Amino acid sequence: xxxLSFFLVLLFSVTSLAYAQWEFFEHRYKYxxxxxxxxxxxxxxxxxxxxxxNGKIVGYVFLxxxxxxxxxxxxxxxxxxxxGMDTDGRITGVKVIYHSEPIVLIGLKEDNYKRFIKQYSxxxxxxxxxxxxxxxMDAITGATVTAVVQNAIITGSARKIASKVGIxxxxxxxxxxxxxxxxxxxxxxxxxxxxxVKNLRITNSDLGLKGDDIYLDLYFGLAVSPSIxxxxxxxxxxxxxxxxxxxxxxxxxxxxxxxGSFKGSGYARGGxxxxxxxxxxxxxxxxxDKDYRIMTEIAAEGSPxxxxxxxxxxxxxxxxxxxxFRFTLTLPVRIGAKKIFRSFTVEYVLPExxxxxx
Amino acid sequence: MSExxxxxxxxxxxxxxxxxxxxxxxxxxxxxxxxxxxxATSKDRKRKGHQSNEVKPGExxxxxxxxxxGHSGEVRIIGVPSMRExxxxxxxxxxxxxxWGITNESKKLLKGRYTGDTHHVxxxxxxxxxxxxxxxxxxxxxxxVARIRIDYxxxxxxxxxxxxxxxxxxxxxxxxxxxxLVANSEFQVxxxxxxxxxxxxxxxxxxxxxxxxxxxxxxxxxxxxxxxxNMDLAATDYKxxxxxxxxxxxxxxxxISEMLSADYDYMLIFxxxxxxxxxxxxxxxxxxxxxxxxxxxxxxxxVLRIPVPKNPHGVNISPDGKYAICSGKVSPTCTVVDLxxxxxxxxxxxxxxxxxxxxxxxxxxxxxxxxxxRGNAYTSVFIDSTNVKWNIQKAIEAxxxxxxxxxxxxxxIDVLDVHYQVGHIMASMAETxxxxxxxxxxxxxxxxxxxxxxxxxxxxxxxxxDISGRKxxxxxxxxxxxxxxxxxxVRRDIIEPRVKDRYNMFEHxxxxxxxxxxxxGKKVTIRMTSNAPVYGIQEARVKKGDRITLIVTNxxxxxxxxxxxxxxxxxxxxxxxxxxxxxxxxxADNPGVFWVYCTNFCHALHLEMRMRIIVEP
Numbered sequence: 001x002x003x004l005s006f007f008l009v010l011l012f013s014v015t016s017l018a019y020a021q022w023e024f025f026e027h028r029y030k031y032x033x034x035x036x037x038x039x040x041x042x043x044x045x046x047x048x049x050x051x052x053x054n055g056k057i058v059g060y061v062f063l064x065x066x067x068x069x070x071x072x073x074x075x076x077x078x079x080x081x082x083x084g085m086d087t088d089g090r091i092t093g094v095k096v097i098y099h100s101e102p103i104v105l106i107g108l109k110e111d112n113y114k115r116f117i118k119q120y121s122x123x124x125x126x127x128x129x130x131x132x133x134x135x136x137m138d139a140i141t142g143a144t145v146t147a148v149v150q151n152a153i154i155t156g157s158a159r160k161i162a163s164k165v166g167i168x169x170x171x172x173x174x175x176x177x178x179x180x181x182x183x184x185x186x187x188x189x190x191x192x193x194x195x196x197v198k199n200l201r202i203t204n205s206d207l208g209l210k211g212d213d214i215y216l217d218l219y220f221g222l223a224v225s226p227s228i229x230x231x232x233x234x235x236x237x238x239x240x241x242x243x244x245x246x247x248x249x250x251x252x253x254x255x256x257x258x259x260g261s262f263k264g265s266g267y268a269r270g271g272x273x274x275x276x277x278x279x280x281x282x283x284x285x286x287x288x289d290k291d292y293r294i295m296t297e298i299a300a301e302g303s304p305x306x307x308x309x310x311x312x313x314x315x316x317x318x319x320x321x322x323x324x325f326r327f328t329l330t331l332p333v334r335i336g337a338k339k340i341f342r343s344f345t346v347e348y349v350l351p352e353x354x355x356x357x358x
Numbered sequence: 359m360s361e362x363x364x365x366x367x368x369x370x371x372x373x374x375x376x377x378x379x380x381x382x383x384x385x386x387x388x389x390x391x392x393x394x395x396x397x398a399t400s401k402d403r404k405r406k407g408h409q410s411n412e413v414k415p416g417e418x419x420x421x422x423x424x425x426x427x428g429h430s431g432e433v434r435i436i437g438v439p440s441m442r443e444x445x446x447x448x449x450x451x452x453x454x455x456x457x458w459g460i461t462n463e464s465k466k467l468l469k470g471r472y473t474g475d476t477h478h479v480x481x482x483x484x485x486x487x488x489x490x491x492x493x494x495x496x497x498x499x500x501x502x503v504a505r506i507r508i509d510y511x512x513x514x515x516x517x518x519x520x521x522x523x524x525x526x527x528x529x530x531x532x533x534x535x536x537x538x539l540v541a542n543s544e545f546q547v548x549x550x551x552x553x554x555x556x557x558x559x560x561x562x563x564x565x566x567x568x569x570x571x572x573x574x575x576x577x578x579x580x581x582x583x584x585x586x587x588n589m590d591l592a593a594t595d596y597k598x599x600x601x602x603x604x605x606x607x608x609x610x611x612x613x614i615s616e617m618l619s620a621d622y623d624y625m626l627i628f629x630x631x632x633x634x635x636x637x638x639x640x641x642x643x644x645x646x647x648x649x650x651x652x653x654x655x656x657x658x659x660x661v662l663r664i665p666v667p668k669n670p671h672g673v674n675i676s677p678d679g680k681y682a683i684c685s686g687k688v689s690p691t692c693t694v695v696d697l698x699x700x701x702x703x704x705x706x707x708x709x710x711x712x713x714x715x716x717x718x719x720x721x722x723x724x725x726x727x728x729x730x731x732r733g734n735a736y737t738s739v740f741i742d743s744t745n746v747k748w749n750i751q752k753a754i755e756a757x758x759x760x761x762x763x764x765x766x767x768x769x770x771i772d773v774l775d776v777h778y779q780v781g782h783i784m785a786s787m788a789e790t791x792x793x794x795x796x797x798x799x800x801x802x803x804x805x806x807x808x809x810x811x812x813x814x815x816x817x818x819x820x821x822x823x824d825i826s827g828r829k830x831x832x833x834x835x836x837x838x839x840x841x842x843x844x845x846x847x848v849r850r851d852i853i854e855p856r857v858k859d860r861y862n863m864f865e866h867x868x869x870x871x872x873x874x875x876x877x878x879g880k881k882v883t884i885r886m887t888s889n890a891p892v893y894g895i896q897e898a899r900v901k902k903g904d905r906i907t908l909i910v911t912n913x914x915x916x917x918x919x920x921x922x923x924x925x926x927x928x929x930x931x932x933x934x935x936x937x938x939x940x941x942x943x944x945x946a947d948n949p950g951v952f953w954v955y956c957t958n959f960c961h962a963l964h965l966e967m968r969m970r971i972i973v974e975p
Contacts, residue, residue, distance in 0.1 A: 076915065102962075106962075236851045237851070244855075271915070271917065289916060290915070296417055307416060
């Protein structure tokens with residue numbers, strides 16, 4: 001948010017010449033609500049519009065800025081998106097009304113962006129849409145940050161509205177459970193067996209490549225539980241992490257072995273990790289370099305050597321460490337001259353023993 | 359950290375191996391030693407050595423090394439054990455790459471002096487180990503001490519020391535935490551050394567050395583203790599009671615032969631509670647704006663003088679805090695002083711020389727000593743070109759047993775040839791109570807034939823030595839451009855959490871949030887933001903003769919996204935890291951169109967990131 005306000009200050013204050021420079025990267029489009037939902041009447045509600053056809057409700061229209069403004073793209077700015085959804089949770093249309101993603105730098109045009117957006121129509125958001133699985137990146141190959149964030153904006157906004165209007169079961173109302181504050185020394189094997197650390201093993205054949213060699217052996221888990229975090233990260237890194245987080249924030253750790261990489265290199269340019277995100281209660285969390293601290297080894301006894309690793313802080317107060325979340329990894333694969341994307345999702349449920357007693 | 363846990367995972371316990379090794383030595387039988395050798399080689403083969411110094415792509419070093427830069431005037435950060443140079447921190451020099459010495463902020467600290475000679479870098483302490491807040495470094499050339507903030511790895515304060523020349527050894531207080539830092543003057547001079555004291559210029563007997571105490575929070579001088587002796591290296595104890603130094607010119611000589619004339623010089627110990635008392639009681643004179651306490655022999659009880667053989671060099675304290683070890687330089691010995699006896703000597707209950715508990719013979723030209731935390735000392739031996747590993751307790755026992763026992767030199771454990779002529783020597787965490795005995799760096803003054811021949815002026819050779827086993831194992835040669843003297847090797851977990859990726863923008867009072875140009879008479883202030891790949895202003899029109907101040911703030915938040923600001927033909931360039939603000943002031947004396955461009959690669963449109971300053975005639 002602070003970042004966003006900086007940009008606003010900047011936009012209004014620069015001289016006209018510099019402003020023109022910024023405008024070069026900016027694209028703002030006019031819109032009508034009926035661009036994304038066929039309806040003859042729209043009724044304004046708190047965060048959305050109800051769309052009616054012949055007096056009968058046919059769906060909802062909403063602006064992402066009111067729902068997922070904290071998701072920002074490569075440019076550091078939110079891509080304002082107008083989304084239409086029918087009463088069954090199917091996307092009826094999407095229109096990006098403002099963005100300043102510098103896709104021109106990688107030889108893309110606005111048309112490519114529009115083609116990418118088009119594929120959302122007809123897709124159901126009852127389960128989160130995944131890049132590389134439900135949504136192809138072909139149209140904007142190379143703009144991975146833009147694609148990942150844009151997908152999180154559309155999916156996240158739609159699922160928020162869907163749970164508000166009863167298409168999805170609202171899950172936020174449950175009373176939050178705390179984590180157990182008890183620390184029990186555990187070995188790597190025990191942590192895996194308990195499900196405190198989840199393993200995702202991707203072979204070449206999973207990616208459509210030849211052979212059954214392991215391409216990426218990935219481990220992740222909730223870092224803030226003392227019995228998990230202290231054992232996995234070590235005393236020092238764990239207490240550093242706990243000291244660094246703000247009220248309500250949480251953190252996960254991710255480690256990788258093998259040829260593939262969960263970090264990729266996109267974050268070097270855009271500051272956003274474009275290969276993985278987590279999702280909980282219809283909200284998608286992406287990670288930025290600000291949220292990340294490198295880890296080069298696992299402290300737990302009996303743990304393997306790793307190739308790369310990190311601690312990632314989940315910002316804001318919306319993530320509940322005691323509730324289940326989904327970890328999604330999207331890997332680019334080069335098959336011949338073609339680059340495609342494959343997505344993998346693993347659910348993480350914090351085992352009962354790491355939760356506060358009921 | 360990583361090395362040990364990694365190797366331990368594979369089932370090898372280094373400590374176990376050491377136990378066996380020690381038994382072998384203690385019994386001294388051939389059988390034991392050969393067993394140990396067999397064991398070592400079989401384990402070695404399995405594990406490819408005691409510990410690996412290889413840091414693969416994507417891996418990080420286990421230690422931050424902070425190196426002085428000698429007459430380059432800078433400080434360097436070197437990863438240990440990879441020995442990769444990670445960064446240079448400009449301190450007393452001008453750095454045209456980052457704009458240190460060019461920006462108004464750095465000029466304010468440097469005050470027009472761009473030469474420096476850094477010898478010793480030390481970290482701030484808490485309870486006898488590094489707290490990761492600051493580094494301190496001396497300038498022997500212009501008599502300054504600089505403080506480096508570890509969070510930004512940037513100098514934030516420089517204090518100038520009056521009344522002295524040759525500001526050589528410095529050392530921060532180790533216990534309970536760093537509040538004071540001592541700095542020694544190696545060249546005796548008249549005090550004060552100005553026109554008011556011209557009568558002393560031709561009288562070397564009226565030249566003095568000063569032990570300066572600096573308040574490390576305020577970076578101001580607390581006081582100076584004036585002595586007849588010169589002082590080079592410095593150390594503080596682990597109890598917050600003393601600081602100490604060696605003097606090679608107790609003779610007050612001004613030529614080499616005069617400086618070498620006496621057979622004994624001194625190790626000097628300064629008593630901090632007595633210094634505090636003198637300050638409380640007002641027992642000082644104000645000279646050049648500083649409180650100067652008279653510490654000369656016979657005139658005060660603040661300084662203890664322990665006679666040590668001719669022209670000693672270097673004083674280092676063992677990590678258990680028990681011993682101060684002086685190296686002989688001209689004498690082939692090291693002098694071991696028991697710090698528990700020093701109070702008695704200050705009270706006059708024993709003679710100063712009775713604090714010496716051992717004087718083992720080490721080799722020709724011992725200079726500096728470092729430690730492994732397992733009771734062993736490692737001394738750099740300049741003339742022999744060796745690192746000598748010796749056991750402190752064994753040296754003390756041999757001293758007790760008498761000259762015959764001493765002659766056997768059983769306290770010497772291993773001798774390693776280094777290439778060539780070592781100066782300082784430093785082991786990992788060795789200047790703290792957490793000395794871990796993993797790595798040692800031998801800072802050799804000559805490289806001769808160890809690197810591709812790059813002309814008559816050759817680099818130094820910093821050699822990495824594995825000290826985790828019983829024997830020293832040379833593992834890496836690393837060229838060093840002029841001219842590191844000393845270093846410290848600090849565990850990564852102490853430093854890493856402290857280091858930031860971006861500045862706190864509003865720590866700088868002039869941080870720009872609104873670009874614009876403001877004129878007051880002939881003074882023009884250009885305030886400019888920068889966001890890849892655009893400066894906040896595209897064109898600034900000024901008049902010939904205007905005094906321009908350009909202030910630029912980097913608004914890019916992404917880590918590592920720094921910008922440069924170079925003004926064509928105006929001899930100006932500087933870098934701004936994420937959220938950093940820097941400013942320059944110059945006179946627009948040449949009319950014309952001058953492109954300002956980004957010098958630090960920032961973006962795919964980096965080349966397009968530019969603006970114009972138009973200087974109208």
